[in-house]
Amino acid sequence: MTFVSAPPPDVRRLLAGLDPQQVLAVTTDAAPLAVIAAAGSGKTTVLTRRIAHRVATGSADPARVLALTFTRDAAGELRRRLRQLAIEQPVEAGTFHSVALRLLTDRALAANAAPPQVAPDRLRLVRECITELRLGVAPGAALADIDWARARLVSPAGYAAACRAARRRSAVATDRFVDLVTAYERLKQRRGVIDFDDLLARVVHALHTDEQWSDAMRWRYRHFFVDEAQDLNPLQHALLEALRGGRGDLCLVGDPRQAIYGWNGAEPQLLVDVEQTYPGVTIVRLGANYRCTPQVVRAGASVLVAAGQADDTRSERPEGPAVTVRRFTDAAAEARTIAGHVRALAAQRGAADVAVLARTNEQLAPIERALTAAGVGVARAAGRSVLERTLTATQRMSREQLATWVAAVFAGPDDPSAERRGSSPDRQSADESFDDRDDPHDGTVVRRVAEEADRFLTAAAPGTFRAWVEARSPFDDLHGHQPRDAVALLTFHAAKGREWSAVVVAGADDGLVPHASATSAAQLAEEARLFYVALTRAGEHLLVTHTEQREGRPTGPSRWLAAVASAGVAEPIAAPPSRRVRAADPLTPYREWRAAVARAAGQQEAAVCSDRVLRSLAESPPASSADLARRLGITESAAQRLRPLPQTA
Numbered sequence: 001m002t003f004v005s006a007p008p009p010d011v012r013r014l015l016a017g018l019d020p021q022q023v024l025a026v027t028t029d030a031a032p033l034a035v036i037a038a039a040g041s042g043k044t045t046v047l048t049r050r051i052a053h054r055v056a057t058g059s060a061d062p063a064r065v066l067a068l069t070f071t072r073d074a075a076g077e078l079r080r081r082l083r084q085l086a087i088e089q090p091v092e093a094g095t096f097h098s099v100a101l102r103l104l105t106d107r108a109l110a111a112n113a114a115p116p117q118v119a120p121d122r123l124r125l126v127r128e129c130i131t132e133l134r135l136g137v138a139p140g141a142a143l144a145d146i147d148w149a150r151a152r153l154v155s156p157a158g159y160a161a162a163c164r165a166a167r168r169r170s171a172v173a174t175d176r177f178v179d180l181v182t183a184y185e186r187l188k189q190r191r192g193v194i195d196f197d198d199l200l201a202r203v204v205h206a207l208h209t210d211e212q213w214s215d216a217m218r219w220r221y222r223h224f225f226v227d228e229a230q231d232l233n234p235l236q237h238a239l240l241e242a243l244r245g246g247r248g249d250l251c252l253v254g255d256p257r258q259a260i261y262g263w264n265g266a267e268p269q270l271l272v273d274v275e276q277t278y279p280g281v282t283i284v285r286l287g288a289n290y291r292c293t294p295q296v297v298r299a300g301a302s303v304l305v306a307a308g309q310a311d312d313t314r315s316e317r318p319e320g321p322a323v324t325v326r327r328f329t330d331a332a333a334e335a336r337t338i339a340g341h342v343r344a345l346a347a348q349r350g351a352a353d354v355a356v357l358a359r360t361n362e363q364l365a366p367i368e369r370a371l372t373a374a375g376v377g378v379a380r381a382a383g384r385s386v387l388e389r390t391l392t393a394t395q396r397m398s399r400e401q402l403a404t405w406v407a408a409v410f411a412g413p414d415d416p417s418a419e420r421r422g423s424s425p426d427r428q429s430a431d432e433s434f435d436d437r438d439d440p441h442d443g444t445v446v447r448r449v450a451e452e453a454d455r456f457l458t459a460a461a462p463g464t465f466r467a468w469v470e471a472r473s474p475f476d477d478l479h480g481h482q483p484r485d486a487v488a489l490l491t492f493h494a495a496k497g498r499e500w501s502a503v504v505v506a507g508a509d510d511g512l513v514p515h516a517s518a519t520s521a522a523q524l525a526e527e528a529r530l531f532y533v534a535l536t537r538a539g540e541h542l543l544v545t546h547t548e549q550r551e552g553r554p555t556g557p558s559r560w561l562a563a564v565a566s567a568g569v570a571e572p573i574a575a576p577p578s579r580r581v582r583a584a585d586p587l588t589p590y591r592e593w594r595a596a597v598a599r600a601a602g603q604q605e606a607a608v609c610s611d612r613v614l615r616s617l618a619e620s621p622p623a624s625s626a627d628l629a630r631r632l633g634i635t636e637s638a639a640q641r642l643r644p645l646p647q648t649a
Contacts, residue, residue: 011056014049014085018042021286026050029059030282032250034229034274038313039258039300039536040291040499047227047253048078052085060223060249067093068240069227072388074497076475078227092221096236100199101467107206107213115463116202119193120395129183133176141171142180144263149177150197151233151265156181167520200239207242218245228497229254233265250278257304257311260493260530262522268529289313291499293320293540300536302567303560307528320540325565327557328547331366331507338504339370341543342487345502351377353501355488357534359515363507364489377486387475390449395466402453402465409450448475492534503538505531508546513558531560562632590614 015023025035025046037043051067054060067082069075078093092099105115119125126146127139135142149155154162160174172180188194194202207214224244226232229252232240244250252271259268274281289297294315301311328334338356345354356371358364371378394402452475456468469475488500507513514527535542544564546557594609609632622628 010086011053014053014056018046018049019288021284021288022046025284025286026053028282028284031248032278032281033252034271034278034281034283035251035253035286036271036283037253037255037286038289038311039255039533040289041286041313042290043253043255043286044077044081044227046286047225047251048081048085050251051082051091051225052087054223055087055091062087062089062091064220064222065091065225066099066221066223066243067091067225067227068096068099069093070095070231071497072098074227096239097196097199100203100239103203103217104199104206105463105467115467116199117193118199118464118466119188119191119195120397120464120466122195125187125191125193126184129180129187132183133179135172135176135180137171145170145172145177146181146184147197148263148265149181150201151235153234153238197235200235204235204238204242214242214245217243218247222247222249224250226250226252227254228258230256230259230268230271231261231264231266232270233261233267235265237270248280257309257529258496258533260496260526260533262526287313288316289536290316291539292536293317295320295323296536296538296540296542298567299323299542299544299564300532302563303528303532303535306560306563307525309525309528311532317540323542323544323564323567325508325544325546325561328545329549330547331363331550334506334545334547335366335370338367338506338543338545339374339376342371342504343374343376345541346376346487349501350484351487352484354503355490355495355498355500355537356504356506357490357492357495357537358506359492359512359530360507361491363512364491367506368489371487371489379486379488379490387445387449390446391466391469394449394453395464397465399457403457406450406454406457409446410454492530495537496533499537499539501539502541503534503543505534505542505544507550508544508558508561508564509550509555510558511555512550513560528560531558535564586618587611587614590618 015026018026022042022045025033026049035043035046037046047067051060051065055062055065067078069078072095075094075098079091082091082093094102101116101118108115122143123139126143129135130137130139130142145159148168149159149162152162156178159170159177162168163170163174170177188198207217221243224240226240231254252274254271256268256271259266259271270277274283292300292315294317297313297315301313304311326337328337342354342356356364356367358367368378394405397405452469453465456465488495488498490498508531513531514524518524518527535544544561546561547555549555591614594614613631617628617631622631
């Protein structure tokens with residue numbers, strides 16, 4: 001007789017509360033492994049528990065684990081969760097750039113060389129190059145061109161061809177791009193600085209050319225985990241592969257449906273076609289959404305389906321309230337109504353559990369003013385935390401300026417010389433990015449940063465304060481904070497990875513959703529995914545708004561809004577009677593049906609379909625649900641829920 005021993009208590013704890021697919025993703029011995037995790041499916045829980053499970057069972061050495069992600073907040077969240085899982089030895093988790101910076105710094109110090117200095121202001125460098133070359137282009141646009149090429153591993157000589165292939169309009173004349181890059185590289189070398197993409201490229205180059213160092217790095221890192229793998233761009237993927245060195249111990253976790261960083265070179269095909277990229281890979285799919293009600297899940301899925309993409313996510317929550325779609329005459333009316341709606345939600349649920357999301361920062365300005373006028377606290381800076389804004393401000397400072405700023409923070413408002421120090425250019429540059437006067441927590445964050453900056457200055461450490469912070473991660477407990485009395489006000493991009501009980505998605509107008517700048521099929525597909533991400537931030541209460549005009553220009557509803565409205569209701573929209581109808585006006589039952597659809601969707605009847613379409617449906621009944629969906633501009637699944645249309649006699 002064979003006895004199977006039960007897993008030890010710490011392993012059982014790691015599997016507690018997981019569904020069967022999550023348990024499989026945590027415990028499988030497969031390598032390489034790809035976990036395709038739908039929105040709200042517990043992706044971060046699965047990733048961190050898989051790391052902890054492998055450490056607990058002895059299949060991974062925590063000192064040899066490398067967990068990579070894309071933002072400082074995400075890296076901090078990984079480290080926090082791993083600590084909570086009681087892994088005794090710290091696991092290295094960080095962004096691609098922070099890990100690359102540590103590796104290059106360690107390599108330089110081992111060789112008694114100066115560590116890399118990251119340029120504090122890339123725009124200033126690019127501006128100098130533009131002036132030198134007399135290029136008529138904005139620095140930000142020129143930098144975007146440089147970043148676009150670097151992320152995709154496009155050489156300056158191949159830039160023009162790559163732009164043509166991608167149907168991309170370059171801000172810099174393609175025949176001058178080589179000149180710009182040459183001047184930019186020459187200026188960085190003259191100043192003794194590099195930029196963040198240089199960090200990745202230099203590590204890749206060293207791994208390919210320095211055999212001794214490459215062997216040491218591959219001995220150091222043996223177990224690879226990548227969070228949000230759909231966001232990998234070719235340069236980041238090259239770094240991962242150079243470190244991996246062909247070994248199979250790799251776990252990718254992500255969701256192609258949430259790939260929204262195409263501007264940075266990210267492409268969802270890495271996960272869509274993961275079996276081609278990594279032959280023999282095992283795929284585990286997490287399709288259960290534990291965050292969103294069925295109404296929210298259907299609303300999000302309807303956008304992807306309407307845009308020709310698939311989504312089979314299912315909600316594990318009970319039925320919730322209907323998704324509401326509301327139309328307003330203009331942005332001012334939209335903002336006023338949103339403010340009243342949000343104030344009521346904040347009173348019911350707590351402000352920190354409510355968010356207002358929009359496609360662009362410009363849309364958020366009138367909403368913020370309306371919320372403030374209504375007495376609703378707002379989490380400021382459109383998604384950038386006080387910590388992020390403070391660090392950004394300090395990174396623009398020299399050591400002398402940083403010391404002046406630290407002294408001003410420590411002095412506080414009661415110091416008789418604080419006013420003089422506070423009015424200095426150094427303090428003003430910081431105050432442009434944060435204001436710690438209103439929220440006591442904000443002041444605590446600023447002081448924490450000042451304390452760490454003081455340690456950096458006292459230690460006379462080489463490199464920049466940013467490098468010091470990246471290497472030590474001293475603010476893990478501060479990331480992701482939202483004041484309890486403030487409603488989050490974010491762009492769609494900034495909201496990714498976050499969740500709230502109640503969400504308002506504002507300004508779902510044509511030209512914004514999808515954005516007018518999206519012209520190619522790939523860009524439109526990404527815009528649909530971005531809208532999907534915004535909708536699925538809501539746990540149970542979701543309001544979507546659009547306007548008839550914005551900034552004096554006529555608008556209309558997003559092409560995907562009818563699908564959202566029809567898919568997000570609590571019950572199927574009441575269909576007209578299926579039996580043959582005799583009426584003086586043969587369109588009467590169709591008009592009644594259209595009115596029911598409009599009421600459920602919160603739209604005018606004309607937004608559902610015109611009389612001409614109604615007449616065509618009566619005269620030429622749709623041949624299938626796909627035909628009905630096409631003629632009404634909704635998803636096929638929504639059309640199926642309407643049941644057959646009536647026939648007139």
